[in-house]
Each structure stands twice: as structure tokens, then as C-alpha cells.
Amino acid sequence: MTPHPRVPLVLVSGLAPGPNAALAELLRVAGPGTAVVHHDLREIHSGVVRRQLRLGEHDELSVLELAHGCVSCTLREDLLPLLRRLARRPEVTRIVVRLDEAMEPEPVSWAIRNVLVGDHPVRDDVDLRAVLTVVDCATWLADATGDDELADRNLQGSPEDERTVAQVALSQVEFADVLVLAGAATDAWSAAKASAVLDRVAPSIPRVELARMWTDVSPERHTLASLRWDPAHGDRAQELVVVTDQTTPDEIDTALRGALLTDEELAAGPGEWQRYPDPFGDWHEEPCEDTEPDPARHDATAANRKEDQ
Structure with missing residues (x-):
């Protein structure tokens, strides 16, 4: 039996949900067959996780009830099996996982390589190509140097999660393959300080700016445009x-x-x-x-x- 080719996988991390979602959407519309997965952990302390799956015109929201509300349970019980199922669907050509703000990409990457789903790790089905971390230029420096705990912002990954926002902000940057800069600092001095910290924390990681984008057009405009569509010339x-x-x-x-x-x-x-x-x-x-x-x-x-x- 010929093994199924591994499907490219991209992880998107960051503390700013808006820019994270914008980057994931850019990746989704960049090519047909891209599936975007997102787990919302804001109610995980109650054992509830909301999962969104977008593929083409399909947009599915599922409410998951976990026996033990934590990030590890979400990975083991839902994300990893879902990645395997998606990778084996013929219409899926790429998978983008938009991590919750409380999730760090390093343990997720480790789980993909090592945690068994059935008899094999998920890396047999997916090829982790890149980790993209979004840096909100307006807030990242304060996040990376502040004293807030995740619990102070209702971002904790479990009831016992005692991590600080700064720990997560720095971990996300340090493990990235590319830093995606979004927004703008409040002033030139803040921008210079943030750039200096990034130079120290991630000196060799390339940085790109998040491009501006338009939201999806209305159904009426989409229908009108389809009337003028030519199969050869668009x-x-x-x-x-x-x-x-x-x-x-x-x-x-x-x-x-x-x-x-x-x-x-x-x-x-x-x-x-x-x-x-x-x-x-x-x-x-x-x-x-x-x-x-x-x-x-x-x-x-x-x-x-x-x-x-």
C-alpha cells in the first residue's frame, strides 16, 4: 500500500486574537484546500472548548466537553486526532492551526512529533513546515515585560495554570520560524524598545509585516461578480x-x-x-x-x- 503523502502544517501563535485571526485568514484564502483549525480555551476551566474548523465554504463550530479541562487534554483528545483525519481527506492540501493565546507552539510541536494517536504519531500524516508568531507592536512589549498572570486576563490553560503573560509572550517569539508584525507602537520610543528586545530574544528570526486585507464580500456582491466570471480569463x-x-x-x-x-x-x-x-x-x-x-x-x-x- 502506498503511504499517503504528508500534508503541510503551519502553526500560528500569538497573544493578539485579532491579528492572529487575520493571518490565519490570509493563509486560508492563499490557496484552495487549506483547512484552518482554532480551539477557543476561554471556558476550559469549566471543561468546555469551542472548536472552529474552516475549509472552503464550510465553517463548522463544535462545542467539546472534556473530562479534564486543560491544554494537554485538548491536544491529546481532539487536536491531534483531528489533524490526522484532515490529513487523510483528499481535498485538504494544507492545514493551519491557529493556537489559542494561552498555547505555546513548542509543546504543540513536540506533541505532533511524539504523542501517539493509535499506533503512530501525527507527524506520519502532517509535515510541520513553519511556526508563525504574531507580534502586536502596540501591546507586545508591555506583555513581555509585565507581571500579569494568564489568570488575570482569563487566559489560563487550566485551573492550575500559573504562567505569566510574559512567559507565554517570550516563549511564542523564541520558538517561531517567522515573526509577523501587526499594528504599530504607540510612539517611536516604544517601537525602538520593542525592536531591541526582539533583537535580544530572537536575533536570527526573520520579521515580516502583516499585510492589510479586506473582509469577505457580501453574498450579493459575490453573486453579481460571478455573473461576469469567465472560466479562462477570470x-x-x-x-x-x-x-x-x-x-x-x-x-x-x-x-x-x-x-x-x-x-x-x-x-x-x-x-x-x-x-x-x-x-x-x-x-x-x-x-x-x-x-x-x-x-x-x-x-x-x-x-x-x-x-x-
């Missing part, structure tokens, strides 16, 4: 503004429509199109001074100047 279109002197709209419309390819001409292909004459005739070339002057216009201009004098 939704490309051209919008022209025509400035003329004493030309009627009908004449402009006729000239432009006459320049369009017929179905037969379109089927002939680009090689044949190159032989067609230019439907717009001669084009104006710069500089204008090289063209022959219009005697009538020159005489009219001279007459106007005399009247002004």
Missing part, C-alpha cells in the same frame, strides 16, 4: 474614459464595439490577433512639436491675439 474588465471634441456617444460606442473580437476571431488565438490591423488607426505620438502644425488653427490663434491687443 473577472478581468476594462473601464475607459473617452475625451473627444464634437464626437457623439453613439459614434464612440460604435467604434469601441467594432474593435471587439468576434467569437471566430477569439477562437483563432493570440498568434493570429497580432496580424489584425489596429482598429483605432494611427496613434498620437509624443512630443507634439514633431507633428505638422495645423495652418487654420495657427491663423485663428494669431487673430485672437490681435483682438486681445
